[in-house]
Amino acid sequence: MGKEIALEGNEAVAEAMRQINPDVVAAYPITPSTEIVQAFAQFVADGKVDTNFVAVESEHSAMSACLAAAVAGGRVMNATSANGLALMWEILYIVSSLRQPVILTLVNRALSGNINIHCDHSDGMGARDTGWVQLYAEDVQEAYDNLIQAVAIGEREEVRLPVMSCLDGFLLSHSYELLEVETDEAVREWVRPYQAINPMLDIDNPQTFGPLDLYDYYFEHKRSQMEAYPPAKEAIVAEGKRFGEVFGREYGLLEEFMTDDADLIVIAMGSTCGTLRDVVAGLREQGVKAGMLKLRAFRPFPAEEIAGALAGASAIAVLDRAASFGAHAGPLYHEVTSALYTFGEQIPTNNYIYGLGGREILPEDLQSVFTDLTQVAEDGQPVEPVGFLGLRE
Amino acid sequence: MSHYPPDAKWHEMERGGIIPQAGNAEEYHVGGWRNEHPVRDDESCIDCLFCWVYCPDNAVYVKDESVKGLGFSAEHCKGCGICAQVCPKDCITMVPGGDFEDAGDEPEEA
C-alpha cells in the first residue's frame, strides 16, 4: 500500500520520476517547472536513481538530448513550461515523427509577451499539432498518477509516441495537496521495463534515423504516423483502467460529472474542473440540471466520445484557458464544436476565454456561465460567440 | 534501388521513417544535381586523401589508399566543389558542365 502525504504538484511529479527511475533526464530550468528538475537533480546527486542527468544550455538542447537518448534506446523524461516549450518546438515534431516515447511534464504557464509566469494553457494548446499525446490534470494526485500512466501509454508497442503530462502552473505545481503516493516497487512494477524498438545502440543492426525525406516518401511517412493516434486513445483508456485495478483510481479520456441527465454542460480542462465540480454540485442542489465534462486527454482528441457525452444537452459552454488569435473562438471550442458537427449533434455552444496569465477563476464566474446557458437553452442559440470570465470590461 | 519500391504505400513504411539498412547512401544518386564536375591533376596530387574524406557523397574513388589514376563517381558526385576547396595542393579544378566519363575504381590502362 502507498501512503498519504502532502506534496506540492512539482514535488509529486519529481517523486513519480524518482519512482519511474528513467535512463536519461535532460532539462533546463524555467518557472514554474524548475522545482521538478531541481528535486530530481538532488535524487541523482544522492544516488537515489540510476538516471544519467544531462544539464544543458537551453530547452532546445534539452529536447534534442532527450531525442538522442530515446533514439539510442533509453527511457527519457524532462520538464518545462511556456517559453521553454516554445524553444523545444522544432524538436517536439521530430520526437513524435521518430515515434520516441519521451515523457515531458508541462507545467502550464502563459506564453510571453508580456512576460507572465502564471498559469494558462497557451503553451499546451500551441503544441497541439506537434504529435504529442497530451493529458491534463485536475489536481496534484492526478498529476502524479498521469505521469506514471504517461510512461505506460507512450511505451505501448502499437503507440510509441511522446506524452506531455500537463498540470496548471502554481495552481497545482506550487499547491500542497494530500495525495496517495504508491510504493516504489508497485510503481516500477506497474510501468514495466522498457524495450526500445530499433534502438540506435543496437550496433549489429545499423539504421538511419531522420534521413532526408522529400516528396517521394514524406507524405506516406506522415500518413503512417497518423495511424498511431487511434491506438493511443485506446491506450489511455486501457492503462487508465489498469491503473485503477492496481491503485484504485481509474482514469479515462474524459470524466462525465453529473452529465447523464444534464441540460447544461460545461467543458473544461485542468484545475478549473475542481471549482467547476463544486459549482455543478451546488446547482444540482438547487434543482438545476447542470453537468461538467472534464477533458483529460486533449491529444488524441476524443471527438466521438465528447459528442456522445454531450448528446442530449440543451446548451453547452466550452471554457478555454487560451486564446487563438485571429480565430473566431478559443482552441478547445473549435475542437468541441467540430466534434459535435462531425457526429451530428446540433447543440448551441458558448465559448468563454478565462484565466489568461493566471487570472483567477471564481465560483461566481462559473455560476454566471450556467446562468447564460439557461438563456441559451431557452433561445436555442448561443448568447454571443465568445465571452470572457474575470476580465475587466 | 532505394529501400522502398517507388510505389510503396503508406502502410508499408517503416515506423518513424527510419531506414533499417546500412550503407544506403550508395543508393542515393545526386549526380543529376551537378552543373560542374571535378578534374584532378595527378601530377601534383600527394594522395593525402582529404578529397576522399571531405566529399559528402562518397564520390571520390580510392584504391589501396591512393586516388591517383582514379576518377569520381558520376552517380554520386553532385558537383559541390568541396574536394577542390579542401585539396592542399589545389590540384582539383571544377570544370563547367555536368557530364563526365565515370571509369569506376579500376585504374585506367596506361
Ligand code: SF4
Ligand atoms: S564535387 Fe563534391 S560531390 Fe563531387 S567529388 Fe567533389 S566533393 Fe564529392
Ligand code: SF4
Ligand atoms: S586532396 Fe588533393 S592532394 Fe589530397 S588526395 Fe585529394 S587530390 Fe590528392
